[in-house]
Amino acid sequence: MDVSNRTVLVVGGTSGIGRELARRFAAAGSTVAVGGRNQEALAELAGEGFGTVGVDVTDRASVAAARDAVLDRYPELDTVITMSGVMSMEDLLDPAHFEVTETTIDTNLLGTIRVLDAFTPHLVRRGAGTFVTVTSGIAFLPFPPMPGYAASKSAVHAYSEALRAQLDGTGVGVVELVPPAVATAGQEKVNPHALPLDDFATEAMELLAQEPTPREILVEGVRMHRWAERDGTYDELVAQRSRALAMLPGRQG
Known part of the structure; x- marks a missing residue:
């Protein structure tokens, strides 16, 4: 992918990995718009020269309105990155967890599908373009305190594979970005x-810039997660990660 000559929309790009990728694409020479719910963050990004649009991926009408606004301003749009996501801990022994699971699935999985559905007709009509979906190392090596997150990201992986197959021959590609734990939003403290x-974004952009672009963007730090089953380390690593269940409020003491 020529990262220096794209017209890119980053949905969920108001913070963390999404915002950094938006800045990296812009620095490389691409035209970049950012969508999200945080109006203050959108205003800051607009001040940096980004196009911005408000969008709530859990609301189909909001996604449609954002699509129309983006395509009106950027009819040459050729790259859509779906970054929106939530990550929460859940105690499956507590029935109250279901509301958290529902929110996670609605945002991470259905939100991704809403965005993909909204822009698929445009990219197919162009006959060229790229979707970048975002999963996680947790999609391949679950982190037991976050079952809904793991399930949602595993589902996005499977959906991305199916979408790629269905778009074969249209000129539209599907690239899956698979981050490991990245130090954003205080995660470095946890x-x-x-x-x-910065290290993640540098490595990810180098992989995105390869020709041909890999189907999965796997930085070095996520490969142990992605290939755990293949490498025979899956059971041991899940057992190690299960120790974190002690972090759940109901398991403490």
């Missing part, structure tokens, strides 16, 4: 092994 955001 996980001292989280990869610095």
Whole structure:
């Protein structure tokens, strides 16, 4: 992918990985718009020269309105990155967890599908373009305190594979970005092994710029998660990660 000559929309790009990727694409020479719910963050990004649009991926009408606004301003749009996501801990022994699971699935999985559905006709009509979906190392190596998150990201992986197959021959590609734990939003305090955001973005952009672009963007720090089953380390690693269940409020003491 020529990252220096794209017209990119980053949905969920108001913070963290999404915002950093938006800045990296812009620095490389691409035209970049950012969508999200945080109006203050959108205003800051507009001040940096980004196009911005308000969008709530849990609301189909909001996604449709954002699509129309973006395509009106950027009819040459060729790259859509779906970054929106929530990550929460859930105690499955507590029936109250279901509301958290529902929100997680609605945002991470259905929100991704709403965005993909909204822009698929445009990219197919163009006969060229790229969707970048975002999963997680947790999609392949579950983190037991976050079952809904793991399930949602595993589902986005499977959906991305199916979408790629169905779009074959249209000129529209599907690239899956698979981050490990990245030091954003205070995660470095929870996980001292989280990869610095700058390091992650540099490696991810280098992989995106390859020709041909890999189907999965796997930085070095996520490969142990992605290939755990293949490498025979899956059971041991899940057992290690299960120790974190002690973090759940109902399991403490």
